[in-house]
Amino acid sequence: MPGLADEKQPVPVLEGATRSGQPLTADSVAKALGPALADSRLGPKVSSVVLDLETGDRLYDKSGDTLATPASTIKLSTAAAALVARGSEYRIETKVVAGPNPGEVVIIGGGDVTLSVDGAGAYPGAGKLSDLATQVKTALAGQAVTKVIVDSSLFTGAGTGPGWAPADIGSWVNTVVPLAVDGGRVDPKDPAGEGAKRQPDPAASAGSAFAKLLSTDKVSVVAGKADVGAREYGKVLSPTIGRLVEFALLRSDNVLAEALARQAALGRGKQASFEGAMEGVQEAVAGLGLTPPTGQVDGSGMSPKNQVPASYLGGLFVRAAKPDHPELRYLFTGLPVAGFSGGLDPRYPPTADGTGVVRAKTGTLTGVDALAGVITTKSGRAVVFVVMADASPSFADARPAIDKAAGQLAKL
Template identity: 45%
Template sequence: MVRVTDAVRPRLARAAGIVRPRLARVAATARPRVARLTRVAKPQLARLTATGPNARSWQYGAGAATVGLALAAGVVTVAGPWDSTGQRTAERDRATALERTGGGDHGRTADSSRTSDTAAGAPRPAPSAASVLVGLGGGGADVVVKSAPNALPTGAGVASVLTPLLADPVLGARHAAAVVDVATGRRLYGAGAGTGLTPASTTKIATAVAALSAMGGEHRLTTRTVLEPDTRELVLVGGGDPTLTARDDDGAGWAGLRTLAASTAAALKKRGLTHVTLSYDTTLYAGSEVHPIGPNGNLARVTALSADEGRPDDSTSGPVTRVPDPAADATRTFAAFLKADGITTTPPGPSKATTRAKSLASVSSPPLSVLVERMLTNSDNDIAEALARHTALATGVRADFAGGGAAVRARLRKLGLPTAGVRIMDGSGLDRQDRITANLLTALLVKAADPARPDLRPVLTGLPVAGFTGTLADRYADGAAGVVRAKTGTLTGVNALAGTVVDQDGRLLAFAFLAAGTTDPGAAQAALDRAATALAGCGCR
C-alpha cells in the first residue's frame, strides 16, 4: 500500500470532499434498482464468460461486470477501479502521483504527442474499472433505459451545456465534437462531427480497436533465438515486441532479454557450444524505420527488435533521445547476457534466419489486451506503431507506416464504423496528415462497449482516469476526477480529447472533442477539460 505523506493528505481530503457528496446522492437514487439489475446481469454474465470470444481476456474483467451494470443505473459512478486486495487502485495511484515530481505530459515540446508516467513508476496497464463495463448483458442496457426514463439525457440538454463551452476562442479556428449515449447508441450532440481533423494521439483509440479485432486480446508477440545448422550462427529474431526489456523484470510480466539469454545459453551448452556467431533478424517489418516526421524523442526507430523502446536511460515514458540503432543495441546487450552465462559471441550484425534454423528459446509479451491498455494509459507511441504493423501483418498488408495505417482503416471499415473523411497514416497520431472525425471516435468507444464485443473492452479500461492515471493524472484535480476517462491528443496547434464520462444520473456517455488551429495549448486543454467536466456534472435533460 502507498504511504500517504502529510503533504498528500490535504489534497486527498479535498478530492474526497468532491467525491463523497456525489456518491451519496447517486447511491440514494440507485439502491431500489440494484437488486433488479443484479438479477438481470448474472445470467448474461455467466453466458458471456463461458461462450464469449477471447474468453480468457473476458474473465479478467468478469468480476466487475455486475457492478458495472448496476453502475449504469448510478450506483457507484465515482467509486473508481478496485484491485485484487479491495483497495481502490485509482486512489492509490493518485496518492503516489501527488508525491512524484516531474511531468505526466510530454506534449509541452513542439510537435509531440502526449504521454505520461503512470503514478507508480514504470508503465502499467490501467485497472479495469467497473464504471466502463456498462451494458454488457443483452438486456442490461434496456433495463437501464426503462428503469429511469426521466433520467435520459437529451440532445437539447447536452447542446445547452456544450455549445457555449466549445465556442471558446482558445479552441482555435476549427473544432468538432460529438456525444453519444453508450447504452442506446443515440447521438446526443454533433458539431462538425463528420469533418476529419488532425486527431493527434486520439488516433491510438482507432489503432487499439483495429489491433484487438484483428488479433484478439490473448495474442502475444514473441522474440526468439534460432541456431543455423552447420554454421554455429545464433540469430536473435525480432518479433516486434515493443515491451521487450533488458532491465530486470520486476514482476510486471514484460518479456526479458536476460531471461531469453539464460534459456538460449542452456540450449547451446546442451549442444556442446560455448562460442557462436551472433546475428539479429528484423525482417518481420518492412520499409523505413524512421517515422515520416523524422527523428523525434517521442518515438524510437520502428523496428521488429528493440529493448526498452531504445531508451538509453531508465525512463519508461516521455520524450528522450533514443539509441540510433535499437536492434543492434538490443543484440549487443543480449551478447553481454550470453557472456555472463558462459557463451561468447562474435560482434553482432544483421541477418535473416533461414527456414532450416532450429529454435532454441523464446520469450513472449503480455497479452495484447495488456499492451493496448499500456499504450492508451501512457500514450505510448512505440507500442502504437508496433500494433499498427502487427495489424498489417495479421491482415496480409505490408508492415510499414503506410501499410499499418491502411490496415487500421480497413479493420474499422470491416467493423462497420464510419470511415468517411478518415485518413490514417500511422498508428500513433504523430503524423499531421492523419484525419479522424468525432463521429468515428465516439463510434469506436461505443463499439468497445458493445456486449457482443468483449474482446474490445481493453479500449475502455485502458483510457486514462481523470485525476488518477496516465496522461490525465495531473488534470481534473478539482473537477470530474474519477468520472472522466479519456485519451488525450496534443500536437502544435492541435488539442483533442475523446473518451467516456458518467453523468449525474449514471448514464455513460462517449464524447470526442477535436480542436485545430489552437495557439495556447494550455488554455485549449483547459477548455476541453471544462467541456468534459460539464458533461459529468449535468443530467442534460
C-alpha cells in the same frame, strides 16, 4: 519510468453505467457544451460529438463529420484494429534460431518492442532477454556463442512516418523496428517518460544486450536474416495484445502504438509497413461495420497528416460497448481517468468537475488538442465525448478549456 503497477487505482467509471441513469437530451447537452466549446482558447476550428454509449444516439454535433487532426486520439483506432486482427490474448514471439555457422545464433524480431533485459524495465510482464539467453545456453549445451545475428526484416518500408517532426524522432517517437528493449529507451527509468531519449538503432541495441547475456567474452553483433527452417533455440512472449493496448493508451506510448499498427497489418496478411499497417487498420475497422479511417496515416498520431472525423472515434466506443466483440473492452480499460491515471492525472484536481468520471485518451500536437473517451454523468448515464481543436493557439490554454467542457458534461 514508472510502470502501470505504480499508477493510482482508478474508480470503476464504466461498471453498469450503460444500463443505469436516464438518457440525456440533446437540448441539455447543447446547453452544457455550446458555451464551453465556443471558448476562444480552442481556436476557430472545433469539432465534437456526444453519443449515448448504449444506444449510439448522437446527442451533440459540432462539425462532427468534418475531417480534423486527431493527434494521439488516433491510437484508439490503432488499438481497435490490433485487437480485432490479433485478438486480445495474442502474444508476440521473439525467437532465437541457429545461425549459418557453429557458435552463431539469430535473434528474430517478431514485433515486440517491450522486451526487458531482466524484468526490471519499462513494461510490466515483458518478455525477458535473460530468459531467452538461458534457453539458448541450454540448447547449445556448452558451445560458446561467437556471433549474434539480428534479424529485423519483418518490418518493411520507411522507418519513420509521413509528416513526423524530425525533432520528435529519437524521443517521443522513433524508427519503427520489430525488436527493441524497453521501447528503445536509453534509460527505462528516465523521468522524461514517453519523451525519453531513444536508441538510434533499437534492434542493434537489443542484439547487443542479448549478446552480453550469452557470454562474458566479446560476441560480435551484426544485422542479417535467419535461414528458413533453422533450428529454434528458444523464445519469449510479450504481454497480451490487450495488455499492450492498455500500455499504449494509458501512457500515450507512440513507439508501442506503431508496433501495434504492424500487428494489425500482420494479422490481416499485409506487409508490416506504414502502408500495410493502414490497410490492416482499415480492414479491421470495416469488419466492425464502421466506415474505415482512410485519412489515418500512422499508428501513433504523431503525424499532422492524420485526418479523421470526431464521429469516427465516437463510433469506435459505441461499437466497443457491444457484447459481440469482447476484445474491444481494452479500449475502455486502457483509458486514462481524470485525476487518477495517465495523462489525465495532473489535469483534474480532486474537487474538479469530471474527476474520476472522465475516462479519455488525450491528443496533443502543435496547434492540436483533442480528447476522446467516455464520461459517466451525474445522472449515471455513460456518454461518449470527442472533441478536436486543430487550430488552437496554445495547448497550455486549449487543454483546460477542453477539460472544462468535459466537466460540464459530467455535471448532467
